[in-house]
Amino acid sequence: MGTTHRTLHNRVLAVLGPAIAAGEYACGHTFTLSGLEDGFGVSRTVAREAVRVLESMGLVISRPRTGIRVRPRRDWSVFDPQLIRWRLAGDARMDQLRSLNELRAAVEPGAAALAAERGPADERARLVVLAEQMTLTGRAGKLDTFMDLDVTFHRRILELSGNEMLAGLSDVVTEVLVGRTSYDLMPHQPRPEALRLHTAVAQAIRDGLPDVAEAAMRAIVTEVSDALKDTRPPQG
Amino acid sequence: MGTTHRTLHNRVLAVLGPAIAAGEYACGHTFTLSGLEDGFGVSRTVAREAVRVLESMGLVISRPRTGIRVRPRRDWSVFDPQLIRWRLAGDARMDQLRSLNELRAAVEPGAAALAAERGPADERARLVVLAEQMTLTGRAGKLDTFMDLDVTFHRRILELSGNEMLAGLSDVVTEVLVGRTSYDLMPHQPRPEALRLHTAVAQAIRDGLPDVAEAAMRAIVTEVSDALKDTRPPQG
DNA sequence: CACCACCAATAGTGTTATCAATCGTTCCCG
DNA sequence: CGGGAACGATTGATAACACTATTGGTGGTG
Numbered sequence: 001m002g003t004t005h006r007t008l009h010n011r012v013l014a015v016l017g018p019a020i021a022a023g024e025y026a027c028g029h030t031f032t033l034s035g036l037e038d039g040f041g042v043s044r045t046v047a048r049e050a051v052r053v054l055e056s057m058g059l060v061i062s063r064p065r066t067g068i069r070v071r072p073r074r075d076w077s078v079f080d081p082q083l084i085r086w087r088l089a090g091d092a093r094m095d096q097l098r099s100l101n102e103l104r105a106a107v108e109p110g111a112a113a114l115a116a117e118r119g120p121a122d123e124r125a126r127l128v129v130l131a132e133q134m135t136l137t138g139r140a141g142k143l144d145t146f147m148d149l150d151v152t153f154h155r156r157i158l159e160l161s162g163n164e165m166l167a168g169l170s171d172v173v174t175e176v177l178v179g180r181t182s183y184d185l186m187p188h189q190p191r192p193e194a195l196r197l198h199t200a201v202a203q204a205i206r207d208g209l210p211d212v213a214e215a216a217m218r219a220i221v222t223e224v225s226d227a228l229k230d231t232r233p234p235q236g
Numbered sequence: 237m238g239t240t241h242r243t244l245h246n247r248v249l250a251v252l253g254p255a256i257a258a259g260e261y262a263c264g265h266t267f268t269l270s271g272l273e274d275g276f277g278v279s280r281t282v283a284r285e286a287v288r289v290l291e292s293m294g295l296v297i298s299r300p301r302t303g304i305r306v307r308p309r310r311d312w313s314v315f316d317p318q319l320i321r322w323r324l325a326g327d328a329r330m331d332q333l334r335s336l337n338e339l340r341a342a343v344e345p346g347a348a349a350l351a352a353e354r355g356p357a358d359e360r361a362r363l364v365v366l367a368e369q370m371t372l373t374g375r376a377g378k379l380d381t382f383m384d385l386d387v388t389f390h391r392r393i394l395e396l397s398g399n400e401m402l403a404g405l406s407d408v409v410t411e412v413l414v415g416r417t418s419y420d421l422m423p424h425q426p427r428p429e430a431l432r433l434h435t436a437v438a439q440a441i442r443d444g445l446p447d448v449a450e451a452a453m454r455a456i457v458t459e460v461s462d463a464l465k466d467t468r469p470p471q472g
Numbered sequence: 473c474a475c476c477a478c479c480a481a482t483a484g485t486g487t488t489a490t491c492a493a494t495c496g497t498t499c500c501c502g
Numbered sequence: 503c504g505g506g507a508a509c510g511a512t513t514g515a516t517a518a519c520a521c522t523a524t525t526g527g528t529g530g531t532g
Contacts, residue, residue: 006523008486009288033513043487045281048513049288052245056289056318064494064513078404079315082292103401106346107339114338165339168314243514269484279516284484300484301524476531485522493514500507 009049012040013082016050020059020070021083022090030067031060057083081171088175097183100176105221107169108154111161112201112217113210119160124206127156131202138190146190147181153198157205157217180224194223245285248276249318252286256295256306257319258326266303267296293319317407324411333419336412341457343405344390347397348437348453349446355396360442363392367438374426382426383417389434393441393453416460430459 004010016036019025036047051068054060058075062068077083078099087096115124130153137146154177155170180186197220204213240246252272255261272283287304290296294311298304313319314335323332351360366389373382390413391406416422433456440449 007484032511045284045486045488048281049285052285052288053292056292056316058317062513065496065511066494067512073400074403076404077315077317078400079313080292081294081313099399099401102346102350102397102399103343106343106350106402110338110342110345114342161338163335163338164309164314165335166342167310168312245514268482281515281517287484298484299524300522301482301526303483474532477529479526479528481524481526483522483524485520487518487520489517491514491516494512496509496511498507498509500505502503502505 008042009046009053012036012042012046012050013053015040017054017059017082018086018090020054021086022092025070027070027072029070032067036068059083079172084172084175088179093179094183097176097179100172101180101224103169104173104176105218105225107166108157108173108221109214109218111158111163111166112205113214114163114166115157115160116205116208116210116213118162119205123156123160124208127153127160127202128199128206130156131199134190134198135195138195141189143181143186143188147177147186150198151177153202157201160205191223194220197223244278245282245289248272248278248282248286249289251276253290253295253318254322254326256290257322258328261306263306263308265306268303272304295319315408320408320411324415329415330419333412333415336408337416337460339405340409340412341461343402344393344409344457345450345454347394347399347402348441349450350399350402351393351396352441352444352446352449354398355441359392359396360444363389363396363438364435364442366392367435370426370434371431374431377425379417379422379424383413383422386434387413389438393437396441427459430456433459 005014025031033044033047033051036042036050037044040047051060051062054068055062057080058071058077060068060070084096084100087093130149134146134149134153137149151174154173158170158173159167161167197216200216201213201220204210204216241250261267267287269280269283269287272278272286273280276283287296287298290304291298293316294307294313296304296306320332320336323329366385370382370385370389373385387410390409394406394409395403397403433452436452437449437456440446440452
């Protein structure tokens with residue numbers, strides 16, 4: 001657990017953050033600093049530092065006389081890596097995974113196109129090697145190493161896009177892929193069609209064909225979306 | 237300027253954050269708390285709170301004996317709204333705008349598709365009205381009200397996507413559209429083709445046609461990308 | 473000469489106490 | 503009954519101090 005719990009205010013955050021993220025304290029609920037001091041047995045300084053972080057994530061707002069108030073969800077910085085982790089750790093894990101996966105589906109085709117346009121040639125070529133390794137380990141049924149390769153494959157494409165915002169989503173994509181595997185949302189053997197598509201994406205990027213890469217990547221992510229849809233709760 | 241400068245640590249952030257974001261302090265540069273105290277004339281507590289926020293954004297890391305060290309850009313939380321604002325305010329403004337616009341280009345087609353699938357019927361219908369108003373004000377050359385309508389149009393589609401992550405990008409998209417206008421990257425009269433495409437997107441979403449909506453939206457964003465490309469600096 | 477153990481200097485970390493500023497509430501006066 | 507002044511709860515800010523982790527030097531040893 002070499003997490004970030006080195007400091008005391010981080011330990012407070014590790015409890016308070018997930019609780020708020022999980023909706024245990026409804027929008028409008030207010031804390032007081034003294035309440036936090038007593039509840040966590042920490043000094044005022046530490047409590048305030050924790051509140052500052054929550055405030056910068058948009059989870060709460062702190063005002064004199066009013067206290068520390070939980071803000072409505074729409075004001076939260078939903079891209080904050082810390083917040084994403086908290087939500088993935090809680091009951092809303094599946095919801096968060098679905099959101100992230102949809103984001104992935106929206107973003108990755110465009111990222112693949114950009115990678116084909118701009119990535120350095122040698123890096124682009126290495127993608128094909130990666131895809132080949134994926135095919136081998138996939139056919140062999142080595143699921144965990146396959147997942148590692150899958151993660152680096154998608155990460156690298158986002159990084160090759162040459163766009164820092166897209167590259168900033170690589171952690172998110174990693175979470176989705178890892179979470180998907182650990183939740184048994186993956187077939188026990190990667191589907192041959194998926195393997196073929198990964199190779200197609202890699203080759204298109206290597207050959208500098210943005211449109212082809214984009215289309216192939218879109219095929220990948222929509223396939224995944226369809227797979228996730230089976231686990232989606234019924235909705236209006 | 238009713239900004240968030242209500243508290244002292246926020247005023248420190250308002251100086252320190254943009255400076256780090258602008259690269260005035262290279263990766264690896266270290267501050268000390270006492271240095272910040274002296275430099276800003278604030279107490280240790282205030283300096284520490286500011287550092288906590290910077291740390292939660294991934295801009296710096298604070299360690300005993302070492303001080304407060306600026307982290308490499310790849311570790312920054314590039315989606316943090318505060319960080320985005322700081323960078324838009326600095327010299328790297330055009331770079332940030334380009335990044336954001338590429339993100340937009342990658343995301344909005346998918347968001348349009350989701351909106352067509354899931355948005356409430358009445359909201360979807362209102363999009364068409366919005367598009368009509370855009371056409372009218374656009375033809376009339378009322379650029380500022382056109383921009384407002386454009387902003388709400390794109391915002392609403394992201395919100396209608398029913399995905400909180402995509403909805404969380406609406407502020408980003410707003411920044412891009414506003415920044416684009418204020419930087420004279422817009423034609424003085426919106427292009428008729430663009431107007432037609434907005435209407436097409438709205439109608440497709442209203443009629444529940446994800447693929448059509450996605451294609452039309454892609455046409456919109458690629459047109460904008462092409463326009464921005466003219467202002468792109470040459471790159472290897 | 474290389475390497476390891478130890479020590480001390482240096483920062484951040486955490487606590488406590490105290491006062492100032494803010495702002496919702498209440499209550500009084502017109 | 504309405505407006506405004508006083509009150510008090512709560513955060514905002516400062517100061518002083520003890521604790522602790524980290525690192526870099528130092529000296530001893532193989």
